[in-house]
Amino acid sequence: MDMTEVFRRIDELKPEMIKTLSELISYPSFRREPEEGAPFGRPARDCLERALSVCKELGFKTENVGGYAGVAAIGNDKPLIGVLAHLDVVPAGDGWTKEPFSATLEDGKIYGRGAMDDKGPAVSVMYAMKALSDAGVTLKNGVELIVGTDEECGSSDMEYFRGHAEFPKWLFTPDANYPLINIEKGRVCARFSAKCPSGVLLELYGGRTVNAVPASAGAALSGISAEEVENAAKKAGCGVELEVSSDGGVTRIHAVGVSAHASTPDVGDNALTALIRLLSLLPLDEPARTLICGLDSVFPYGETDGASAGVKASDAESGALTLAFSILDLKDGELSGAADIRFPTCESVESLRKKLSAALSGIGFEAEIGGVEPHCVPADSLFIKELLGAYESVTGKEGKCLAIGGGTYVHGIAGGVAFGCEVDGEDNRIHGADEFIRDDALVENAKIFAEALYRVCNNDSLR
Ligand SMILES: [Zn+2]
Incomplete structure (x- = not known):
């Protein structure tokens, strides 16, 4: 030629x-x-x-x-x-x-x-x-x-x-x-929600798009002082930046991490999972406490391989599964969130749907899970x-x-x-x-x- x-x-x-x-x-x-x-x-x-x-x-x-x-x-x-x-x-x-x-x-x-x-x-x-x-x-x-x-x-x-x-x-x-x-x-998106009437937890928000690691997240709490939050933050030991302020009995927390594309969550620093870790150490009332502690156990700060959600997988050709917890919102008495998973050819949408549904229902969330197979x-x-x-x-x-x-x-x-x-x-x-x-x-x-x-x-x- x-x-x-x-x-x-x-x-x-x-x-x-x-x-x-x-x-x-x-x-x-x-x-x-x-x-x-x-x-x-x-x-x-x-x-x-x-x-x-x-x-x-x-x-x-x-x-x-x-x-x-x-x-x-x-x-x-x-x-x-x-x-x-x-x-x-x-x-x-x-x-x-x-x-x-x-x-x-x-x-x-x-x-x-x-x-x-x-x-x-x-x-x-x-x-x-x-x-x-x-x-x-x-x-x-x-x-x-x-x-x-x-x-x-x-x-x-x-x-x-x-x-x-x-x-x-x-x-x-x-x-x-x-x-x-x-x-x-392949890609799986999980959207999940649970009833969560506001008590101590007045506001909670983080992330806007499902395919990105959120760079910021925030919460407002009633009856918990800024000092209590700062002590808990020391225990939580997350790398993100935290701003804590108190006014009229309401303490506000703003967490700033590093954004990343959901397909490479390890290069980001998830502000939302850091905030969840911090909230899990505070004296919230029910059902917020159980829901937040559940999210912290299934999507722990610093973990991007889905191990705690029971979906860790990898193969030699396509590499490891990645998981990015990308959205959480407390609105009208409902706590709803989303996660984005990219998975290797050894896994499938259906098998991940089952595993994730089980993990999420185990901590009190109803889930809607869909996706596309690997190419x-x-x-x-x-x-x-x-x-x-x-x-x-x-x-x-x-x-x-x-x-x-x-x-x-x-x-x-x-x-x-x-x-x-x-x-x-x-x-x-x-x-x-x-x-x-x-x-x-x-x-x-x-x-x-x-x-x-x-x-x-x-x-x-x-x-
Ligand atoms: Zn193009």
């Missing part, structure tokens, strides 16, 4: 790639109210249409799938491999020193919302396909690019796609990390070997499979893996201010994709 001519063509196409990416960045394609023919709003629809018209100009066969997604294909046969990228973005947010929706080219970088997530990678795929066509190499099977427009808000675009089009046998998404992610842990493509599959082979030959780095706790765009799509484009040691500020991609990464990604597509397409064992 000689990729020299394909790579030469990709180098030549660099200015065109930058131009197309700049154009796509100019659409503020974050999710908005639906309009006729624009299920996620006009900018996302326009961005999709523009991307498809560029693909048409490049000589690909294109199809708009109901305004939800688009397909651009090369080769005569039914596509054997597809690449799934997305054209929607998250809103700009604060802190930008550049224009978020007008590309800035500076010091070899292209700045703009979506530059790395995921418009840049989509453009690299487009020009990888263009170079394969131009260089006249034989592709024994078809290749297609699928572009979606709702990755950031729940991937309903892919639900629609599934009902109206077909995924190719092999699929990768350049919407995560190199080298390659073949295992995405896995075996690391020794020939498809993965070809992708990692392309990665190694273009970058000279070692290709290996990764398992993650989060979900990518291909979660639940059979045969799908995540391949690119973030690399260790570089922060492209995805979802943050001044998001960027290096222009030479745009080119290198195109080379990796071109070789990967070529290898998979021409491997008869993968048909």
Whole structure:
């Protein structure tokens, strides 16, 4: 296999790639109210249409799938491999020193919302396909690019796609990390509640989103002094910062920890479980005392492997189960909370549902538990070997499979893996201010994709 001519063509196409990416960045394609023919709003629809018209100009066969997604294909046969990228973005947010929706080219970088997530990678795929066509190499099977427009808000675009089009046998998404992610842990969300009329415990709150370790939590108590709270805090020995104040017989506690994504709870410092530990040492009245002590025993401060909830598990391929206690709220006489669990392939939603329900009912809570199973493509599959082979030959780095706790765009799509484009040691500020991609990464990604597509397409064992 000689990729020299394909790579030469990709180098030549660099200015065109930058131009197309700049154009796509100019659409503020974050999710908005639906309009006729624009299920996620006009900018996302326009961005999709523009991307498809560029693909048409490049000589690909294109199809708009109901305004939800688009397909651009090369080769005569039914596509054997597809690449799934997305054209929607998250809103700009604060802190930008550049224009978020007008590309800035500076010091070899292209700045703009979506530059790395995921418009840049989509453009690299487009020009990888263009170079394969131009260089006249034989592709024994078809290749297609699928572009979606709702990755950031729940991937309903892919639900629609599934009902109206077909995924190719092999699929990768350049919407995560190199080298390659073949295992995405399963996820279970537990929501639980118990009656808890207010007595000593007047207020209790912490966390807003189920998929994050809460950085702050608070409580208000009647008839317990600030001094009692401070003594209990010494006994509790939690690392979080505590502010305690008393006024008119009410003592307020505010705990400040460190937030983290629910898939990596060990890097955070959970303000909520620290507050629960402290409250469990105070003379609360019933039923708050029993409920709080129960929560402290099932979700103890500092524990993130689910051992005390009876769900600890791990396997060699996907790693250990993680548990983040993320929300607790006392409102209208009800104490309700939530926890987020990411689990390895040796566990299942149903088995965890049973174990968690038992643990929670044992401490007086009713629970509603649901989730999604892990996503896995075996690391020794020939498809993965070809992708990692392309990665190694273009970058000279070692290709290996990764398992993650989060979900990518291909979660639940059979045969799908995540391949690119973030690399260790570089922060492209995805979802943050001044998001960027290096222009030479745009080119290198195109080379990796071109070789990967070529290898998979021409491997008869993968048909
Ligand atoms: Zn993305």
